[in-house]
Amino acid sequence: MINWWRTNFGHKEIISLTNSVQNKNISQGKKTEELENKIAEILRVPYVVLCNSGSSSLLMSLMALNIKKGDEVIIPNRTWIATAHAILLSGAKPIIVDVEADTPLMNLKKMAKKINKKTKAIMPVHLNGRYLDIGQINEIIDSKPIKIIEDACQAFLSKNEKKYIGTEGDIGCFSLGMTKLISSGQGGFAVTKDKTLYKKLKLIRNHGVVDQFTDNWNSVGFNFKYTDLQASVALTQLNRYKKIISNVRNIYSLYLKSIKNNGLIKIVPVSIEKGNLPLYVELLCKERSQLTEYLAKRNIQVRPVPPSINSSSYIESNPNLVNSVRFAMQGLYLPCGPDQNIKDVKYVIKILNSFIN
Numbered sequence: 584m585i586n587w588w589r590t591n592f593g594h595k596e597i598i599s600l601t602n603s604v605q606n607k608n609i610s611q612g613k614k615t616e617e618l619e620n621k622i623a624e625i626l627r628v629p630y631v632v633l634c635n636s637g638s639s640s641l642l643m644s645l646m647a648l649n650i651k652k653g654d655e656v657i658i659p660n661r662t663w664i665a666t667a668h669a670i671l672l673s674g675a676k677p678i679i680v681d682v683e684a685d686t687p688l689m690n691l692k693k694m695a696k697k698i699n700k701k702t703k704a705i706m707p708v709h710l711n712g713r714y715l716d717i718g719q720i721n722e723i724i725d726s727k728p729i730k731i732i733e734d735a736c737q738a739f740l741s742k743n744e745k746k747y748i749g750t751e752g753d754i755g756c757f758s759l760g761m762t763k764l765i766s767s768g769q770g771g772f773a774v775t776k777d778k779t780l781y782k783k784l785k786l787i788r789n790h791g792v793v794d795q796f797t798d799n800w801n802s803v804g805f806n807f808k809y810t811d812l813q814a815s816v817a818l819t820q821l822n823r824y825k826k827i828i829s830n831v832r833n834i835y836s837l838y839l840k841s842i843k844n845n846g847l848i849k850i851v852p853v854s855i856e857k858g859n860l861p862l863y864v865e866l867l868c869k870e871r872s873q874l875t876e877y878l879a880k881r882n883i884q885v886r887p888v889p890p891s892i893n894s895s896s897y898i899e900s901n902p903n904l905v906n907s908v909r910f911a912m913q914g915l916y917l918p919c920g921p922d923q924n925i926k927d928v929k930y931v932i933k934i935l936n937s938f939i940n
Contacts, residue, residue, distance in 0.1 A: 585931060587886045588762050591922040592816065599815040614811035618818050619772070625740070625824070626747045628755075628774045630781035633809040634788050637736035637758025637771030641669035643807055644732045644754040644773055645704070647783040650675050654703040658734075659689035660891045660900070660907040662708040666734050667892050675703070679892055681904045686852065687914075688715045690906070695723045702727075708734040709748045712741035712860040713853055717751040732756065736771065739764050740828060742858030750774060754784075759813075764827060764862055764921065765820045767813035827921040828860060834919050834928055835861040841932045843939050848874070851914070867913040875915065877938050883931055888914030 608614045611633075619631040634640050650656060652674035658666050661682045670677040680694045687710050694705065705724070707715040720731060735741075735749030736758035742748060749755030759770035775781050783802075786792065791804030820827070832855055839850050848868045853861035865888065868874045878885055891907040893900035918931050 584882045584884055585918050585924075585927045587884045587916050587918050589918075589920040589923045590761070590766050595819045595822075596816050599819045600812060603811050603815040608811035608815070610810050611808045612811050614814035614818065615809050618814040618821070621818065621821060622772060623774070625821075626750055626774060628750050628776060630775050630778065630784075631772055632774075632781065632784040632788060633770065633772045633814070634807040635771070635809060636769055637756060637760060637763075638665035638669060639807045640756040640758075640771040640773040641665060641706075641732065641734060641736075642672055643784055643787045644756055645669055645673040645675065646787050646803070647780050648704060648730045648732070648753065650703055650730075653701065655699070655701040656704045656706055656732075657689075657694055657697050657702060658706045658892070659687075659708050659710075660893055660904050661687040661710060661910055662734065662892060663736070663889055664892065664895065665736075666706060666708060667895070667898055670706070671898070676701075677892070677898060678702070679898070679900045679904070682906050682910065684906050686713060687711075687907075687910045688713055691716070691719055691723060694720075698723070698727070698729070702729055704730040704732055706732045706734055707752075709738035709741065711851075711853060711865060712738045712748070712862050714738075714741070714743040714748050714857070714859055716743075730754075736760075737763070737862050738860070740824060741860035741862075744857050748859075750776075753777065754780060759817055762863075762920070764831065764860070765817055765824060767817040767820070770809055770813050770817065772809075830921050830923075831860060831862065831919070834923055834925070835864050837925070837928055838864050838917060838932065841929075841936075843936050845939055847939055848935070851910075861919075864917040864919040866915045866917050867909070868915060869913060871913055871915060874938055878931075878934060881934050883918065883934060885918070886916040888916065 623631045654675040656670045657678045667677045731752030733752040733755040738748040739757045755774045787804040788807045791802040851865040891911045
């Protein structure tokens with residue numbers, strides 16, 4: 584079976600983990616700090632706060648920005664449900680906006696119409712490494728006291744033409760989950776250029792206290808801590824990040840140039856020429872269920888894209904989300920990932936083209 588995603592954990596990760604265990608680097612400590620410094624150096628940001636997941640980094644960011652009950656946060660309809668759940672858990676209300684017709688990124692004109700006195704934050708999602716223009720969002724916000732939390736959980740090491748994605752807003756949130764470019768199984772982090780927000784995020788990560796051995800409860804927080812064992816794995820993976828980026832680009836480019844487009848299927852574009860990094864290879868197919876079955880019979884696993892946020896019964900939305908429907912109903916993730924075998928990718932392409940024919 585050719586799995587839809589492949590990331591290898593091998594001998595180097597084992598050695599790194601063994602060293603951490605031998606040196607008693609188990610919970611959050613020196614290795615976590617080393618990884619934070621490494622990420623800060625690569626992304627060119629002053630502050631990085633590692634935590635137990637990208638989802639947690641979203642919730643921590645909302646807490647650090649004092650988003651609360653009665654507030655509204657604008658998000659796109661096409662994103663992983665964690666984006667909306669973080670807002671709900673903060674007590675605020677997610678306001679859903681449709682995406683563009685040709686790319687599953689938030690439509691900024693429609694976003695602008697949703698801004699009102701209750702809007703306290705906008706959470707743009709750089710889905711699958713695609714850049715949503717933060718400069719345009721700032722122009723729309725103008726002088727309004729609205730914060731920007733960039734959901735870059737699918738965009739670590741992806742760039743726009745000037746800088747790394749996720750580093751322009753008040754806070755940027757990233758994931759180190761299993762199906763991410765750099766993985767430690769679970770984990771995530773938040774980045775910021777604001778020292779005050781950095782201090783708040785660190786407190787929130789650790790039950791609101793500076794140190795476990797405290798005689799004061801400083802602020803509201805929870806246990807969102809990362810571990811040195813996870814950091815040992817992520818550091819090993821990060822040492823080969825340039826090769827990983829190259830592999831992901833090559834796989835996307837191979838699909839893009841080799842799949843015949845006759846109107847039945849289409850690769851959803853990613854602007855790799857601008858530095859955007861396609862974490863996944865997304866395909867739109869008008870006969871998705873038939874294609875999925877056709878591939879499964881030939882030992883190829885694909886994954887339907889997640890449903891849109893408005894499909895949940897507990898989140899209020901409007902019915903005018905027509906562009907989102909197409910991506911939700913036709914989208915598939917093809918076999919990809921940093922360590923997907925090129926020979927297998929070529930076989931998948933062969934089978935896809937036979938389906939088209």
